Amino acid sequence: MIDFSPDPEFQKKVDWARAFVKEKVEPLDALFPDPTAPYDRSLKAARRILKPLQDEVRAQGLWACHLDKSLGGPGYGQVNLVFLNEVLGATNWGPVVFGCQGPDSGNSEILARFGTDEQKERYLKPLLAGEAYSCFSMTEPRGGADPTLFTCRAELDGQDWVINGEKWYSSHANLCDFLIVMAVTDPEAPPYERATMFIVPADAPGFEIIRDTGVFTEPLAAKGGHPYVRYNNVRVPDTARLGPRAGGFMVAQSRLGGGRIHHAMRTIGLIQKCLDMMARRAISRELRDGPLSRKQAVQFDIAETWIALKQFRLLVLEAAWMFDTEQEHEAREIISALKVTSADIAQKVVWKAMHLHGALGASNELPFAHMLMTAAMLGLADGPTEVHKSAIGRRIMKRYAPDPNLFTEDHLPSKLEAARAYYAAELAEPDQ
Ligand SMILES: Cc1cc2nc3c(=O)[nH]c(=O)nc-3n(C[C@H](O)[C@H](O)[C@H](O)COP(=O)(O)OP(=O)(O)OC[C@H]3O[C@@H](n4cnc5c(N)ncnc54)[C@H](O)[C@@H]3O)c2cc1C
Numbered sequence: 001m002i003d004f005s006p007d008p009e010f011q012k013k014v015d016w017a018r019a020f021v022k023e024k025v026e027p028l029d030a031l032f033p034d035p036t037a038p039y040d041r042s043l044k045a046a047r048r049i050l051k052p053l054q055d056e057v058r059a060q061g062l063w064a065c066h067l068d069k070s071l072g073g074p075g076y077g078q079v080n081l082v083f084l085n086e087v088l089g090a091t092n093w094g095p096v097v098f099g100c101q102g103p104d105s106g107n108s109e110i111l112a113r114f115g116t117d118e119q120k121e122r123y124l125k126p127l128l129a130g131e132a133y134s135c136f137s138m139t140e141p142r143g144g145a146d147p148t149l150f151t152c153r154a155e156l157d158g159q160d161w162v163i164n165g166e167k168w169y170s171s172h173a174n175l176c177d178f179l180i181v182m183a184v185t186d187p188e189a190p191p192y193e194r195a196t197m198f199i200v201p202a203d204a205p206g207f208e209i210i211r212d213t214g215v216f217t218e219p220l221a222a223k224g225g226h227p228y229v230r231y232n233n234v235r236v237p238d239t240a241r242l243g244p245r246a247g248g249f250m251v252a253q254s255r256l257g258g259g260r261i262h263h264a265m266r267t268i269g270l271i272q273k274c275l276d277m278m279a280r281r282a283i284s285r286e287l288r289d290g291p292l293s294r295k296q297a298v299q300f301d302i303a304e305t306w307i308a309l310k311q312f313r314l315l316v317l318e319a320a321w322m323f324d325t326e327q328e329h330e331a332r333e334i335i336s337a338l339k340v341t342s343a344d345i346a347q348k349v350v351w352k353a354m355h356l357h358g359a360l361g362a363s364n365e366l367p368f369a370h371m372l373m374t375a376a377m378l379g380l381a382d383g384p385t386e387v388h389k390s391a392i393g394r395r396i397m398k399r400y401a402p403d404p405n406l407f408t409e410d411h412l413p414s415k416l417e418a419a420r421a422y423y424a425a426e427l428a429e430p431d432q
Contacts, residue, residue: 003079004317010080013062017087021094024053028093035215035370036225038096039133039175053097054130064099064108064128066262071112072128078320082265082313089269092370099128103136103171105262106255107180110197114243114251123178123199135179135202137170137229138252144169145384147182147249148191152231154183154198159238161185161198163231166210169381173227174212176202181231182248195248199240206234215373256382257328257335264316264338267346267378270371271309274353277366278302281357292356301352312345333395336388343379350375 006014032038032046041047057063065081067073076084088094095101104127111124126132143149152165163183173179178201185196200207207229214224243251279302282293292298319338322331354361354368361368379385403409420427 002318002321004314004321006080006083010076010083013060014083014087016060017062017084017098020056021087021091021097024056025091025094025097028053028097029091033092033367033370035092035373036172036175036223038093038101039172039225040223041175050093050097054099057098062098063130064105066100066105066258067108067112067128071109078261078323079317081262082268082316082320085262085265086268086272086313089266090273091269095266096130099130100262102259102263104134106259107134107136109258110180110242110251110255113254114197114247116239118239119199119242126177132177133172133175135170135173135176136255137167137173137179137181137200139167139169141166141168141228145387147195147252150182150184150195152181152183153187154185154196156185156238157235160235161238161241163198163200163206163234163236166228166230168228169213169226170229171226173202173229174209174223175225178202179207179229180242182252183231185248186246189246192249193246196245197242197248197251198236199242200231200234200236204234204236206232208232215377216369257323257331260335260339260382261316261319261323263378263382264312264319264342267342268309268313268316270374271305271312271345271349274349274371275302275305275309278305278353278356298356301356305349305352308345308349312341315341333392336392339378339382339388340385340392343375343385346371346375346378 028046028049031049032043034040037043037046038050054063061074062084065074065076065084067075069075084098085100088098088100095105108124108127111119111127115124123132123134127134138147138150140150140152142151150165152163152167154161154163156162161183163181165183167173167181170179178199181198181200182195183198184194186194208231210228210230212222212224213226213228214220214222215226218224279293282298282302283291285292287295315334315338319331319334322328322334350368350371354366354372357366357368360366405411405414407414
């Protein structure tokens with residue numbers, strides 16, 4: 001049976017989270033709106049505010065809920081997490097306050113799954129305690145969507161691996177304690193068996209930040225959150241290898257399902273916020289012949305947004321339910337569908353909401369610029385929309401066999417001929 005309701009005990013926690021976010025997290029967003037602020041430990045005042053909030057979240061049992069029980073988390077299940085993450089989705093600081101921010105959430109997942117005891121002690125423990133931040137360093141300037149083109153190399157030298165190469169859009173590389181880096185170790189192997197994951201401390205000799213790339217209109221010289229980095233003979237012991245040699249793709253893949261579904265859950269919150277803003281603006285803004293809400297075009301926009309949100313939420317809930325019922329493998333195309341739909345709905349709805357607010361919407365006094373950036377990012381990060389659409393299409397077509405006939409199975413003349421043959425006796429009987 002498919003049951004998409006949160007359990008009543010968890011609903012109480014979600015209600016608490018909603019009130020807590022409104023009262024205590026939204027002001028943090030207002031005070032420190034920079035997207036990288038939640039990860040920036042040099043903001044002392046922000047850190048003073050953050051710590052007690054994180055303690056409150058811990059006391060509620062809502063800290064770092066993204067991990068399953070098998071990986072050391074509370075194991076509330078993904079359906080319950082939909083209701084929590086949608087509360088956090090419209091905030092900048094929410095995920096850090098609740099200990100489930102990317103890329104640390106995905107990194108904690110692979111550390112829990114593939115890490116040695118020593119790696120768990122040194123990296124996973126502080127990450128889950130909210131004392132450390134991490135980076136997932138995979139994309140390269142010459143190849144992002146197609147990871148088989150990566151060239152960053154790691155070569156064995158005695159017991160050590162020596163890493164050389166460049167990575168790009170390594171989010172938070174300038175703010176983190178360690179990076180999980182994908183490097184080619186077996187260049188002659190089949191494409192998906194060439195790479196291995198390594199954990200590199202941010203202060204490792206030879207690790208260089210070429211520049212702090214930012215997004216959109218962030219000034220070039222500012223502390224952008226997505227650095228371009230270079231590994232210059234960075235030497236790490238074999239004990240820094242995360243997962244098996246040549247298992248880099250498998251490790252990367254295993255962090256994506258959870259990451260994508262949580263992004264989708266948070267996108268629900270983003271869309272709901274846009275819908276709330278649109279509806280409030282429409283009933284508040286007066287034109288010469290009455291409020292904006294009387295215009296049919298506005299009613300259509302609000303109706304279409306609400307319908308799209310309902311459909312999207314059901315898709316997220318179905319994917320979450322599949323995770324909870326151990327159908328994660330079967331859920332792969334729904335996860336790809338979520339990736340495509342999150343970007344699509346966010347891009348359309350944020351644009352509509354911004355437009356409805358007129359000049360105010362385009363100003364820096366409402367949060368639409370940041371939302372537009374988030375919407376654009378949803379279509380790119382973790383694989384662009386086209387790649388996911390292709391993957392869905394390919395998987396669906398695998399379920400079909402080629403038509404044995406010259407014309408298709410649904411060819412009407414052939415169907416008619418077959419139907420006539422099937423009911424020949426009945427058709428031959430004289431009508432009464
Ligand atoms: C805000 C943000 C944060 C990010 N954080 C990280 C991070 O922390 N770590 C990390 O490693 N990476 C990160 N990335 C990088 C992200 O994963 C890549 O942008 C993504 O994989 C796409 O790679 P690319 O940018 O090189 O695009 P390209 O590979 O150059 O693709 C560009 C475009 O070409 C088209 N395209 C590409 N391949 C196909 C195809 N097979 N079929 C049809 N069309 C195609 C698509 O339109 C695509 O958008 C981040 C990106 C953003 C925007």
